[in-house]
Amino acid sequence: MPSAPAGTLYRGHEGMWSWVAHRVTGVLIFFFLLVHVLDTALVRVSPEAYNAVIGTYQTPIMGLGEAGLVAAIVYHAFNGIRIILVDFWAKGPKYQRVMLWVVVGGTVVTMAGFLPRHLMNVFGGGH
Numbered sequence: 001m002p003s004a005p006a007g008t009l010y011r012g013h014e015g016m017w018s019w020v021a022h023r024v025t026g027v028l029i030f031f032f033l034l035v036h037v038l039d040t041a042l043v044r045v046s047p048e049a050y051n052a053v054i055g056t057y058q059t060p061i062m063g064l065g066e067a068g069l070v071a072a073i074v075y076h077a078f079n080g081i082r083i084i085l086v087d088f089w090a091k092g093p094k095y096q097r098v099m100l101w102v103v104v105g106g107t108v109v110t111m112a113g114f115l116p117r118h119l120m121n122v123f124g125g126g127h
Contacts (some may be wrong), residue, residue: 025075067114067122
């Protein structure tokens with residue numbers, strides 16, 4: 001496999017993509033937490049405004065966003081464990097690629113258990 005030319009951003013391989021995905025999911029989770037703190041704080045300022053904001057969250061688009069948030073959290077958590085193992089387990093670097101596929105598989109399996117019930121609730125089938 002040819003290597004990337006010097007000075008390019010793309011380095012290839014799974015390790016880079018897991019690095020990018022870990023940072024992207026971390027930023028998304030941070031912004032969710034920021035919005036969550038701010039909208040929850042509204043209840044003390046104006047209960048009516050809080051109810052209005054919460055009402056806007058109960059749409060199918062936000063339900064799909066919640067599913068994306070859960071996927072980001074699950075991936076970020078599993079990949080964080082992988083990073084700890086790579087850093088602190090003597091054989092971690094040797095098995096980092098295998099562990100990445102375990103992270104991806106664990107995320108898929110977890111989401112397969114979560115999504116059916118969540119989507120039934122979002123689209124009205126779970127009431």
